[in-house]
Amino acid sequence: MSADESFISEELAALVGEETIARTVSITPLLVSRLTETMQDGDPRWQSGIAPPYVLLALETGISLPEVPAARESLVTGDEWTVYRPLRTGEDLRLSGGLASAHERFGSRFGHTLNLRMAYRFTDAAGETVAEAGRSMIRYATPARDDREEQRPRGYAPDPEGEEADPEALEQAGLADAAVPHVTPHPPAALRAYAEGDELPPAVLRPSLDQVVRYCGLTWAFVPFFYDPVVARRAGLPGTILPGPFKLALLSKYLLGVAGPDGWVRTVRAAHRRPDRTGRPLTIRGVVTRATQEQGRRVLDCEVWTENSRGERSVAGSAVIEMTAQG
Numbered sequence: 001m002s003a004d005e006s007f008i009s010e011e012l013a014a015l016v017g018e019e020t021i022a023r024t025v026s027i028t029p030l031l032v033s034r035l036t037e038t039m040q041d042g043d044p045r046w047q048s049g050i051a052p053p054y055v056l057l058a059l060e061t062g063i064s065l066p067e068v069p070a071a072r073e074s075l076v077t078g079d080e081w082t083v084y085r086p087l088r089t090g091e092d093l094r095l096s097g098g099l100a101s102a103h104e105r106f107g108s109r110f111g112h113t114l115n116l117r118m119a120y121r122f123t124d125a126a127g128e129t130v131a132e133a134g135r136s137m138i139r140y141a142t143p144a145r146d147d148r149e150e151q152r153p154r155g156y157a158p159d160p161e162g163e164e165a166d167p168e169a170l171e172q173a174g175l176a177d178a179a180v181p182h183v184t185p186h187p188p189a190a191l192r193a194y195a196e197g198d199e200l201p202p203a204v205l206r207p208s209l210d211q212v213v214r215y216c217g218l219t220w221a222f223v224p225f226f227y228d229p230v231v232a233r234r235a236g237l238p239g240t241i242l243p244g245p246f247k248l249a250l251l252s253k254y255l256l257g258v259a260g261p262d263g264w265v266r267t268v269r270a271a272h273r274r275p276d277r278t279g280r281p282l283t284i285r286g287v288v289t290r291a292t293q294e295q296g297r298r299v300l301d302c303e304v305w306t307e308n309s310r311g312e313r314s315v316a317g318s319a320v321i322e323m324t325a326q327g
Contacts (some may be wrong), residue, residue, distance in 0.1 A: 007071050007104050008104060012102055019098045019099070020097075023060070024093070024094055025059040025255045026247075035055060035057070037213055038218060039250070041241065053252055053265050056083075061097070061120050068114060076135060077271065080268065081249075082266065083264075083265065083266060084128075085130055086264065087131065096121050096122055099116065099117070102116050103115050112141065113140045116137070117133070117137065118137075119133075123124055141228050158166060162262070194298070198288045200285065202285045202303070203283070203284045204282070206279055207276075211245065212278055215246045244270070247270065247272070248317075250306075251268055255304070258323075267320060268321075269319070270316050272314070288302055289318075296325055297322045303318055
């Protein structure tokens, strides 16, 4: 295949817009228990029959697509979830969906790429749509290697030694090097009447390799550079990195903390801009872009993002959350 030959075969093009998956997925108590343990999420709601919105992360949504021999490498570039009502532990949902779009791009930082977008819908026993999800990814050619030294894939910045954040500097900046806040005890953020332009409270966390390994097991996503540092370095990465969908789950957990014990995350979207190292400080920030009242509830549209310890944005996203209206 020449460099300019299309990655989109007739077989692949025929799948665009077609519903290619239809199956039943189950939100089992064991799945919820293992997932919340992986996320270190102690929200008591998950013990009372409600499943966290990020349970969508662990439901099997795989789509069988034709192989593209000239573009075997893949990278998730974006994820999004919309949840129309709280999901319930123990319920079965009907999953449907398929390939929403496929196009290619020449001259990107990964060279010639195949850009794919998948869309999914979850319906309950009554046929009502309870959630929707989407994923964007690219496929690209394996970067050429120089036998004399390992070459980093295009698009990944080097990770210099000494990147670890200074705990005292974090404290002075008002950032606690700790886990994302739980909803109990009630965080101060949950008691605020947010207005347009208000900043959300930043949170710093250090996702561990143990969490990533658990994530890989739950989602059956055994990509070696997520958990094997040797493979990661051979791939040109500075070390093991966090899976993109896992970072979307971290954003969801953070937003649940902001919304408070009676709040909910309606929608969360994330574009994965750069890799984040496992075990390194990751800061979640946000700002309210719109605040409204709906049937006695405070609804916030937010811009959210993550930053590494150099202040570079690694995830850019948006969210809609609802919380108890403040007087």
